[in-house]
Amino acid sequence: MTRVLISADMEGATGTVSPGDVEAGTPRYERFRRLLTQDVNAAVAGFADGGADEIIVNDAHCGMDNVLIEELDPRAVLIVGRHKPLGMMQGLETGVDAVAFVGYHAGAGEQGVLAHTYLSHSILGVRIDGVPVDEGRFNALVAAEAGTPVVLVTGDDLTCRDAARYAPGCRTVTVKTAISRHAAICRTPAVTSADIRREAAAALSSPPPRPTVRAAPHVVEVEVDSPHLAQRACALAGVEPAGHRTVRMEAPDAREALRRFRALTWVIGGGREGDWT
Structure with missing residues (x-):
């Protein structure tokens, strides 16, 4: 039996280029969650074509309730809701043979459409064991420690380029070419769906091959845009200063590193100041 996990983010979905495209409650959001669902369905169809017996879709964007279940391919099941122990990688713990990242994006401090790492603000960069990571690379490390390869990544051209580095041999589908943070040359949904389905099957x-595993424990460093956020983060047990705007923490494995990093983002996000002059 072949089981596949699809982790579905939204900033890298077909057509999305602005914050309003991916933020619930905005006029454009309902339109683009439908396009996200279409990308996910293309991946589901492709994995089914390729012989997958079970396909799990984990909604991994923001409130984690974006994929339209009423339009989801019935060959998949959907994990929905935000309070999940593994966050974007929920479902991995059930034991899967392959992982796909659909709708992913570049990391904080990088070029790319809607580039960020977990927070759309405040975080300037994240490193694990000295290596810069985005959400894809971080999540791929979690998958690698479970012995599970990342087999497909979809997003903008820079996201796909980075995927080739952290998941050698994976299939990629470039749904748009980045011009700036809020602009891209976008391919049409009919074209991207066909490509995603074909590459998922392939x-x-x-x-x-099974991924190689970086030796644990891991050291996670997070650079923020204001010293007060670093000070706030150090209120968490195990988080230490590593500079005026950088904190570090150690974790025994990638899953625990992800869990602690997510807690860190909640603390940092809650300390952001409003606009003032």
């Missing part, structure tokens, strides 16, 4: 017919 990903199972010739999957990459």
Whole structure:
């Protein structure tokens, strides 16, 4: 039996280029959550074509309730809701053979459409064991420690380029080419859906080798845009200053590193100051 986990983010979905496209409650959001669902359905169809027996979709964007379940391909099940122990990687703990990142994006401090790492503000960069990471690379490390390869990544061109580095041999689909943080050359949904379905099927017919695992424990460093956020983060047990705007923490494995990092983002996000002059 082949089981596949699709982690579905939204900033890298077909057509999305501005914050209003991916923020619940804005006029454009309902339109683009439908396009996200279409990207996810293309991946589901492709993995089914490739012989997957079970496909789990984990809604991984913001409130984690964006994929339209009434329009989801019935060959998949959906994990929905935000309070999940593994966050974007929920479902991995059930034991899967392959992971796909659909709608992913570049990391904080990088070029790319809607680039960020977990927070759309405040975080300037994240490193694990000295290596810069975005959400894809971080999540791929979690998958690697479970012995599970990342077989498909979709997003803008810079996201796909980075995926080739952290998941050698994975299939990628560039749904748009970044011009700036809020502009891109976008391919149409009919074209991107066809490409995602084709590459998902191919990903199972010739999957990459089992990933190599970076030795644990791991040191996570987070750079923020204001010293007061670093000071606030150090209120968490195990978080230490590593500079005026940088904090560090150690974790015994990638899952625990992800759990602690998510807690860190909640603390940092809650300390952001409003606009003032």
